[in-house]
Amino acid sequence: MGSRPAPPPRQDTAAFERAHEPSRLIALSDGVFAIIMTLLVLEIHVPDLADGQSLEDALREVRPSFVAFLISFVVVAISWAGHRDLFAHVRRVDRALVWLNLLYLLPLSLVPFGAALLARYEDETVSLQLYGFMLMAIAGARLWVWHYATGRPYLLFAPLDAESRRSGMAIAGAPALGYGLAIVLAEYSPTLALLVFVLLPAGYFVAVWRLRSSAPPEAAEGDFT
Amino acid sequence: MGSRPAPPPRQDTAAFERAHEPSRLIALSDGVFAIIMTLLVLEIHVPDLADGQSLEDALREVRPSFVAFLISFVVVAISWAGHRDLFAHVRRVDRALVWLNLLYLLPLSLVPFGAALLARYEDETVSLQLYGFMLMAIAGARLWVWHYATGRPYLLFAPLDAESRRSGMAIAGAPALGYGLAIVLAEYSPTLALLVFVLLPAGYFVAVWRLRSSAPPEAAEGDFT
C-alpha cells in the first residue's frame, strides 16, 4: 500500500504529457455522470389518472418511482462529487487509471436499471439485494480508483499525506459496509433495507462534514465535497 | 443577506484553486441541460396515421405533446441561459455551491417526466399542478444558487453591486409567483393554467430586456441573457 516509484523519465516530455493528460477521461466521466442523472427520469412513468383524481392520489402512484429516482440521483451526485475531489489532485493518468476509471463507470451506468428495479419491486427482497450489490460495486470501484491514484505520487500534483489517503479511502469504501448490511436486512425486512439506502447518503454528508472540520489546515480532507 | 467574509487564506494556493475550480461543475451542468433538452423529444410519440389522413389531422394528434415539448424546451433553455449568466461571475465554487447546483439540477432532470404528464393530461387539474410545482422548485433552486453565490465575493471575479444582485434574484424567483398562480388557476380552468405556462417565458424575455436597457453601463444586468 506504500507509494510506488515513478517510471523512468522520458525524453520527449511534451508527447509524454499529452499521452497522460486527464482531460478526456474527465470529459467522458462528466458526460456519463450527467447522462445517468438525466436518464433516471425515464423510469418514472406517467400514472393513469382517473378523472377527478386528487393530487394526493396521483402523487401516491408515482411515489415508489420517485423514491428510487431520489436515492439513485443522490448516489450518482455523491459519486460525481467524489470523482471531482479525487481528480483535483490528479495531474496525469496512466493506462491502469484509465481502465480503473472505466471499471468505475460500469456499475454506475447500471444505476438506471437498478432504479427501475427498485421502483417496480420496492418490497421485494431480491430487488433490494440486487440494488445493494450494484451500490457495493460502485463503492468498491471508487475505493480502488482512489487507492490506485493517490498511491502513485507521479500521477498527482502533490503527494497526499497518509492520513488524507486513509480518510479518502474510508469515505469511498465505508458505504460498501452499509450496503452489505442492507443486503442482509433485505432478507428480513425490505422496509429496513430501503431505509438504509435512504439514510446512507445522509451519513456520507455528516462524515464529510466531520472530516472537513477536524482536518489540519492544508490537508486534502478540508476540500472534500 | 449581506456579504460573508472570506474563509482564512491558505498556503498552498495552487491546490486551493484546483479544489475550487468551477470547470467540472459547469461541464456536468451543460451536459445535464443538453440531455434534458434532447430527451424531451422521446415523449412525442409517432401518431397512428390512417391511410389518406391529412397533414392537419396528423399535426393535431401530436399537438399536445408538441405544446408540452415547446414549453419545457423553453423553460430548460432559460434555465441554462441563467446558469451561464451567473457562472460568468463565478471564479471559485465551494462545497455548498456544488451541492446547491446539484439540488438545482434535480428538479430540472424531472422536466421530461413533467412534459410527458402534461402531454397526456393537458386538461387535468392535477397534472397541471404537478407540472407547476416542478417549475416552482426549479425557480426556487435557481434563486437559492444565485443568492448564495453572489453573496460571497470570494467566490466571484468581482463583487456584484446590491442592485444587480436584487435584479438577478427577481429574475430567478419571480417565475415562482407565476407558477403559483397557475397552480391555483388549474383548480378552476386548466386552459388558463396552461396559458400561464406558455406566457411566463414571454414575460421573462420582456423583463430581461427592460433590465438590460435600464442598467447602468457597468452593471451585471447589462449582460443578462
Added chain:
Amino acid sequence: MGSRPAPPPRQDTAAFERAHEPSRLIALSDGVFAIIMTLLVLEIHVPDLADGQSLEDALREVRPSFVAFLISFVVVAISWAGHRDLFAHVRRVDRALVWLNLLYLLPLSLVPFGAALLARYEDETVSLQLYGFMLMAIAGARLWVWHYATGRPYLLFAPLDAESRRSGMAIAGAPALGYGLAIVLAEYSPTLALLVFVLLPAGYFVAVWRLRSSAPPEAAEGDFT
C-alpha cells in the same frame, strides 16, 4: 444586410469578455448534437426473428428504420460540421446569438421524432412532409444564425468578406429549397420525396467541395467542412 457598428466600448473588459465567451454555448451545442446522433438508434427496434430466418429477411425488416437513421444521422452530422465552421470565426456571443443558437437546436432536437415517423410511415405523404418541414426549419435557423453572426464583425475574430458570407448563406439555406421540393413531390410520389432526402446531403458535399476548390487562398470557404 450590411455590417452593424459595434456597441459602445465598456470599461471592465475582463467582465465583458467573460459575459460574451462562446465556450458554454459551444459545449451545450456539442452535447445536443452528440445526444441527437446517439438517440436516433433508439428508434431502430429489434425485429421479430422467426427461427431459421435468413440474414436477408432480418435486414429487410429493419431497413426502413435504418434508412431513416442514416438520413437523419447525416443531417445532424452536417449541421454539426456547419456549426463548427461558423464558430471557428466567432470570438464573442451576444444575447441574440445565444437565443438564435437555442432556436437552431430546437428543430434539431426534434430529429429523433422525425426519424421515427419516417421509419414507420416511409410511404406516407404526410410523414414525408412533416419530416421535410422539420429539415426546412433546421436549414432556415442555420441560415439565420450564420447571417446574424457573420454580419457583426465585433463578434468575430476577423470580419468575413462579402463573398464568403454569401457562400456560407447559400450552403446553409439552399437545402431548404430542396426540402421544399420534397414536400411538393411527396404529394405525388413518396418514393421521389425520400430520394430527395437521400440525395441532398450528397449535393451538400459536392457544393462544399466546389466552394473549397474555387476559393481564393485566404477565404473562409477554403475551410468549410
Added chain:
Amino acid sequence: MGSRPAPPPRQDTAAFERAHEPSRLIALSDGVFAIIMTLLVLEIHVPDLADGQSLEDALREVRPSFVAFLISFVVVAISWAGHRDLFAHVRRVDRALVWLNLLYLLPLSLVPFGAALLARYEDETVSLQLYGFMLMAIAGARLWVWHYATGRPYLLFAPLDAESRRSGMAIAGAPALGYGLAIVLAEYSPTLALLVFVLLPAGYFVAVWRLRSSAPPEAAEGDFT
C-alpha cells in the same frame, strides 16, 4: 501509404489554426462515447419477479441482457481508449479527418441496437452475424481514421515512426478478423460465436500489453491504452 506533403502554407495562421482545431471533434466524440455507454442500460429490462423468487432466478432472467451489455460496454470503452490514444498525437484536423471521424461514430452509435438484438436472440445465427458485422464496421472505420491521421505529419504534433504506425493499424484492424471468424462460426455454433465476442477484448488487452512492453523507449506504442 507513405506520408503526404503538407498543403501550401497560409498567411493568416491564427485563422488557419482555429479552423483546424481538434477540440470540438474531441468534445463531440467524447459525448457520443459517453452516451452510448450509458444508453446500453436501457436495453436491460426489469424482469418479472414472481413472489418468493430467489436472487439466482432473477439474475438468470437478466443474464442475456447483462452479457450483451458487458460485451458492448467493453467494445465502446476500447474504442474510446483507442480514440484518445490517436488524438493525443493529433494537433490539427482537416475536412477529411472530420468526416472520417463522423463515419467512425456511425457504427458506434448503432451499438445499443446491436446489444438489444444480441440480448433478445443470443442463440440465433442471424443476430450474432448482424452484431459481428457492426463490430467489423467499427474496427474498419477505426483503422481508416488511424491510417489517415498518422499518414499526414502536418496533422500531428510529431510524425510517428513507421513501426508505431503499423502497430496502431494492427491493434485497430485485427479485431475485424476475429469478428469475421465469429460471423462464420455463427453458422455452425452460436455459442462459439458469442465466445469470440467475449474473448476478443481480452486478446486486445494482451496485445496492447505486449506492444507496450516491447516498444522502444520513445515509441508511441508505449502509451497505447
